[in-house]
Each structure stands twice: as C-alpha cells, then as structure tokens.
Amino acid sequence: MLDSYIAAYNDAVFDTDRDEALRVVQRALDDGASPEDIVFRLVVPAMDQMIKAISEDFDANLAQHFMTAQIANEVTESMLRRFTAPPQALGRIVMGTARGDMHSLGKRIVMGCLKAQMVECVDLGVNVAPDRFVDEAVAQRASVIGISAMMSHTARGPDGCLGVRRLLQERGLEHRIRIIVGGAPYRFDPDLYRVVQADAWAEDGITAGKVIAGLLTELPPWP
Amino acid sequence: MAMTALQRLAAAATRRPADRAPIFCNLFDQGARELGMPLREYYSRGAHVAEGQLRLREKFGYDNLWSLFYVGKEAELLGCNRICFADDGPPNVEHFVIDDLDDIASLEVPADITRHPAFEQPAECLRLLRQHAGGTYPICAYITSTMSLPALLMGMERWMSLLLMGPVDARDALLARCHEFFVKEVEAYRAAGADVILYANPFGSTDTVSMKFFLSHALPWIERDLRAIGTDGVVYYCGTSRINRVLDIVLDTVGIRTYYLSPFDSIADAKEIAGGRALTCGVINDARMIDWTEDEVVAEVRRMTDAGMPGGRFLIGTGVMPLAIPEANIRAFVTAARDFGSHDGGAHA
Known part of the structure; x- marks a missing residue:
C-alpha cells in the first residue's frame, strides 16, 4: 500500500x-x-x-x-508522539565534533537519520574534549561514541579519536564502547579511520546511521 | 625560456608558449613553522604572513603567493570576535555573528573595508608581498562567494537550513548583505595588489546542491557576483567539491576562464569539457600526502600531468596543504610538477 x-x-x-x-x-x-x-x-x-x-x-x-x-x-x-506503544530503542550513542572543530552539519545529518532508526542520540555539541566523550558515554550508558571532524588536524590530532581511544583503553571500556568517525578527511583517505584507531567510519551522514545501527547490534547492553 | 611565474601563469591562461605548467602549492600554516612561532602569533601580523609566504615559495620553488591568513578573516571583517586557534592546523570561526535570524538585520557591512581594523594586517601582508614579489609572482586572495559566505557567519548547519527551508525573506536579506560585502572585499584586495581572486563557493558544485538548485539559485548569484567584479584573474573554486558537471555551464554563462578542480574530478574530463576555452587546474589529493611515500607523490603527479598536459592550458595545484605533510613530500610534489609539467623536454616528454 x-x-x-x-x-x-x-x-x-x-x-x-x-x-x-x-x-x-x-x-x-x-x-x-x-x-x-x-x-x-x-x-x-x-x-x-x-x-x-x-x-x-x-x-x-x-x-x-x-x-x-x-x-x-x-x-x-x-x-x-502518536505511536500506540513506545518503541524499543536500538541503543544509545553520544556524538560530537572533535576538539577544536566547530563544524556541526555532519553530526546533524547523522542524528536525524538515527532518530528514525530508534537510536537514542545524545548531542555533545562541537569542540568536544576526549574525556568528555568518554565521561558522557559512561554516564549515558552509550555503546557508541561518534566523532565528527572536518579538518585534517582535528581528525588526526591527539585530542580527537586517538585521545578517545586512549581513554577507552585506560579505563577498560573497549569491550563496551565502539568509536565511529566521519567527516571530510575520512573521505579523502578511506584508510584514515584505522590510523586514528576508530572501529568504523562512514562516507556520509546517511550511511553513518546504518553503520551505527550495525555497531549497536554487535555490543552487549550495559548492565 | 626564462619566464617569471606571473608570465608563466598568463601563458597558461592564454595558451601561449611557456617553459612549463604553473605550480600552485598552497601552504599557509607552514609559514609559522618557518618563522618558528605559534600559529596565533604568526597570524597576528601581516609582516609574519608575508615573510612566511616568501620563505616557503623560495624554499620549495613553486609559483604562487597567498595573502590569505585563514578563512575566518572574512568573518572578522563582519564582526566575528573569536577564532579558535590550534597548534597543528588552521584556525576556524568560533563566534558566529548571526546567532538568530534577527541578527541579519543588524549585520553591518563595513562602508570601507580598507579602513576596517581586521583588514589592517592583510593589507600590510599584501603591501610587503607586492614590494618583494609584485609583478613576478601571482599574489592570490581568497574571497568567499555571496552564497557561501553565510556559512562563515552562522555555521554551515544553520545556513543550509535557512537556504533550503527559509524563511525566504531572511535568506534573501542575508544574501543581499553578503553580496554587498563580497563586492567591496574583492575591490579592497585588488586595490591592495592581489592578482588572482580565488572565488570560493562550495555551493557552486553539485556535490553540495542538486543541479536543479544550482541552476535556479546558485548560478544566478554567481552571475551577479561576477557581473559586479568582472572575470579578470578570477578562479572558480568549490573547495574540495567537484566542478566538472557545472564547468561548461559556468564557462558559457559567466565566462570565468580558470577552474580549480577537486581531487575527485577527472582531469581528462575537465580538459575535454573546457575544450581549450579555459585554464584547468588539476589538484592533488593532499590529504593523502601526509602518509604517502615520496614515490607515491611523484606517481600521482605523473598521473595528473599525463591527463592534464596534452593540449596545454593546465596548472598543477594542491588544496589547502595540511601542516602534517612531510616537507620531503612537498619537495617531491614540486619537483615532479616541474619535471612532468615541463613543455621543454622534461621527464614528461
């Protein structure tokens, strides 16, 4: 129909x-x-x-x-608001732009797509420090951290994904939280997500929604 | 054939004989490293930027000089009071002048940009570049188009929303202000000695908007911009977005004679579309130059020149080169471009 x-x-x-x-x-x-x-x-x-x-x-x-x-x-x-019963959330993600990066468009696209896929998305805004990504992921019991970066140095630098990875390792959280990255530098170099030690990347915001949904299904729920 | 860089560029633009294709290697933040100072300090003085530009060009041997500090300078001319500086990459706008739509009405376009405090240091940079290299090396200015400027003033997210969803009166009022500023800015940079105007407009690419939107909204503003400033020395540039799908339309409609491609545009296709009517600039994917070996850089330049050199009217360029690119790779790029871009029997012949 x-x-x-x-x-x-x-x-x-x-x-x-x-x-x-x-x-x-x-x-x-x-x-x-x-x-x-x-x-x-x-x-x-x-x-x-x-x-x-x-x-x-x-x-x-x-x-x-x-x-x-x-x-x-x-x-x-x-x-x-008109659903007959509240939908089952697929999982939760915290998302923001890397430290020093003010470009928020990609993040907005991803979040719009995630909502339709019943993924709860906590927006951490722009210019987010690594420890805030991790602290908020733990506080929100999120299974995925999404880091958007539009500039080479914010994608590759120690205060971006690499910093978040280091903190997840130090705090023993890698079995519980995945990292996805996106933004222009990753499109110019499809292997860059490995260099910055992310678990996944997506070429565009719409595809990111699907990749994140996939990551969420791989992970056990928070206790 | 001894030529200056400016003569080389003019020859490429008009298909006259030249020793080799011009090389535009766009180094910005690297100047701070040359002068041994942090980026914030480097960009605080036009004399620093001019010195950095002159030293970098001398060191690597390419053909262009920049008066650009960082893109947010344009926002500073319109009231931006906070720029986010980093140690390892370009500054970006932290304070958006337009926080809500009511701010559009109070957006103040300087009556005379050349007297604005935020223009003082770029003007000093241009004065020094002109003094030391004027008439020899093309001095480039980066000017954001009318349709793209609002992204610097309110952020791309909110501008995209206003542009696509309205309200239309607020959108049009903002575009009118931005056009007024654009025209004055080009006049100011030209008067201060800029030879080349890089007309920066991601909205001039169908990577950003649909062809339908490009034709109905973006192109009319491009026409209006170019009617106001003329096409002399203007380079059509859409950031890293592709332009091959619009190249013929812009060439026919607006008459711009130089096109700075995306690394993702096919150079061969661009040459065919331009059909000898325009100078096409092949652009290396410089994000990859951070990790490539020197041999990989040389191989990529070879691929570009193989596609671009036949028929002439070709320029070999970079995007905004990240600070993390090793100097050896910058040297490899310029050396390979000089060699494979030679018209006089270099390695390419």
Whole structure:
C-alpha cells in the first residue's frame, strides 16, 4: 500500500522539497497508514534507498543528505508522539565534533537519520574534549561514541579519536564502547579511520546511521 | 625560456608558449613553522604572513603567493570576535555573528573595508608581498562567494537550513548583505595588489546542491557576483567539491576562464569539457600526502600531468596543504610538477 508513497516521498526528498515530503506523509496517513508504518515502512526505506543509490554511484549531494535527515527527524518526532506503544530503542550513542572543530552539519545529518532508526542520540555539541566523550558515554550508558571532524588536524590530532581511544583503553571500556568517525578527511583517505584507531567510519551522514545501527547490534547492553 | 611565474601563469591562461605548467602549492600554516612561532602569533601580523609566504615559495620553488591568513578573516571583517586557534592546523570561526535570524538585520557591512581594523594586517601582508614579489609572482586572495559566505557567519548547519527551508525573506536579506560585502572585499584586495581572486563557493558544485538548485539559485548569484567584479584573474573554486558537471555551464554563462578542480574530478574530463576555452587546474589529493611515500607523490603527479598536459592550458595545484605533510613530500610534489609539467623536454616528454 505504501509503495507509491515511498516513491513520491523519495522524489520529494531527492528534490530537497521538505513541504512536499510532509504532504506525502499526510496523504499516507489519510489513506490509513499508521504512524509506525510511516516511520518503519516509509522513512526508513527511503533512507535505505538513498544509501543504495549512493553506493551505486548516484551523485547524491550534501543538500539531499541534509534534507533526508531533516525530514526523517521531523516526521519521526511527530509520529513517535502518536505511536500506540513506545518503541524499543536500538541503543544509545553520544556524538560530537572533535576538539577544536566547530563544524556541526555532519553530526546533524547523522542524528536525524538515527532518530528514525530508534537510536537514542545524545548531542555533545562541537569542540568536544576526549574525556568528555568518554565521561558522557559512561554516564549515558552509550555503546557508541561518534566523532565528527572536518579538518585534517582535528581528525588526526591527539585530542580527537586517538585521545578517545586512549581513554577507552585506560579505563577498560573497549569491550563496551565502539568509536565511529566521519567527516571530510575520512573521505579523502578511506584508510584514515584505522590510523586514528576508530572501529568504523562512514562516507556520509546517511550511511553513518546504518553503520551505527550495525555497531549497536554487535555490543552487549550495559548492565 | 626564462619566464617569471606571473608570465608563466598568463601563458597558461592564454595558451601561449611557456617553459612549463604553473605550480600552485598552497601552504599557509607552514609559514609559522618557518618563522618558528605559534600559529596565533604568526597570524597576528601581516609582516609574519608575508615573510612566511616568501620563505616557503623560495624554499620549495613553486609559483604562487597567498595573502590569505585563514578563512575566518572574512568573518572578522563582519564582526566575528573569536577564532579558535590550534597548534597543528588552521584556525576556524568560533563566534558566529548571526546567532538568530534577527541578527541579519543588524549585520553591518563595513562602508570601507580598507579602513576596517581586521583588514589592517592583510593589507600590510599584501603591501610587503607586492614590494618583494609584485609583478613576478601571482599574489592570490581568497574571497568567499555571496552564497557561501553565510556559512562563515552562522555555521554551515544553520545556513543550509535557512537556504533550503527559509524563511525566504531572511535568506534573501542575508544574501543581499553578503553580496554587498563580497563586492567591496574583492575591490579592497585588488586595490591592495592581489592578482588572482580565488572565488570560493562550495555551493557552486553539485556535490553540495542538486543541479536543479544550482541552476535556479546558485548560478544566478554567481552571475551577479561576477557581473559586479568582472572575470579578470578570477578562479572558480568549490573547495574540495567537484566542478566538472557545472564547468561548461559556468564557462558559457559567466565566462570565468580558470577552474580549480577537486581531487575527485577527472582531469581528462575537465580538459575535454573546457575544450581549450579555459585554464584547468588539476589538484592533488593532499590529504593523502601526509602518509604517502615520496614515490607515491611523484606517481600521482605523473598521473595528473599525463591527463592534464596534452593540449596545454593546465596548472598543477594542491588544496589547502595540511601542516602534517612531510616537507620531503612537498619537495617531491614540486619537483615532479616541474619535471612532468615541463613543455621543454622534461621527464614528461
């Protein structure tokens, strides 16, 4: 039943037309779709299609990523209030930009996508020190730390992922917490995530949502 | 054939004979290392930056000089009062002038940029560069386009939101202010001696926006920007975003004659699209130069020149070179570019 709406929704998202995407959602609701259907059978499959398109060399652009996440976030927030039962969270992540880095766009895209996938996301903001990443992950019982960096030195420096890794080792937390990184330096060098000792990276914010969801399923829940 | 770097650039731009392709090696923070001082101190004085630029060019032997301190300087001209300095990389804007949409109305474009305190040190840098290298080496200025400037004033996240979702009146008011500033800034840098204007505009790439949005929104602002400043010495540059998909459109519509590619653009495709009508600049993926061996750097320059040298009108360039790139790799890049970029029977022939 939702197939035609998925296509129309995707067209609107790919066209960065937020208003039209929201109209499609409303039409689907009017046609009898449940709020759960909207999230799990419309918004999430649309993101899956975007990831598939990207992997097949479709020239998706930053604005499309931004709008995909923005709309997913808005629709999910609105639908969650109407769910018949609270959804089961897949897990929790803390996320921020590396120390010295003020670029927040990538983080916002990832967080928008994660919401639709029922991942709880704690936003630590920009310019986050390594100890704060780790302290907050422990305090929030998060299984993944997401570190965004847009500059070479904030990606590679000791106050970025390397610093977080060192603290996880020192505190014996590596079995419980994974690190994912993303941002321009990683696109220019796909092996860089290994250099900075991250567990994973993603080329774009939408794919990051899927990678993080995968990491969360690998880890045991906090006691 | 003895040529100055400026003559070499002019020859490449107009397809006249030259000894070799010009080499633009964009070193910024490395100047502080040359002068043995922290970045914050280095960028506090135009004399430091000019000295750093002159020493780096002399040391490595490439063809261009920069008047750019760091990109946030433009935000300082518009009221930014806090820049985040690091020891190991470029400063970035920490205070966004536009915190909410009401701030747009009070955004103040300096009546005369040349008299603004934040322009004092760049002007001094330009004066010194002109004194020591004017007429010999191209002096480059980095100017952010109208459509991209708001990202420096309110952050890319909020600008993307305003640009794509409105409110439209606030968006248009901000763009109008930014255009006014853009024109004045170009005039100020040209008057101070800049030969080359790097027109920086990530929104001029379909890596950032869709082709539909590019045509309906980005291109009209590019046209307006270039109508105001002319195309003399202007280089079309979209950061690290690809430009091949728009190159023909911009060339036809706006008439810019120099295109600084992304490392991810195919050089061969760019040359074909330009069809001898424009100078194309092949750009090495300098993020990889941190870890590459010297041989790998040379091999990459070889690949670039193999694609770019046939037919001429080619420049060999870098992006913003990270401070972590070993000097040996910078030397390897310049040496290979001089060699493979030779028109007079160098190793490439």
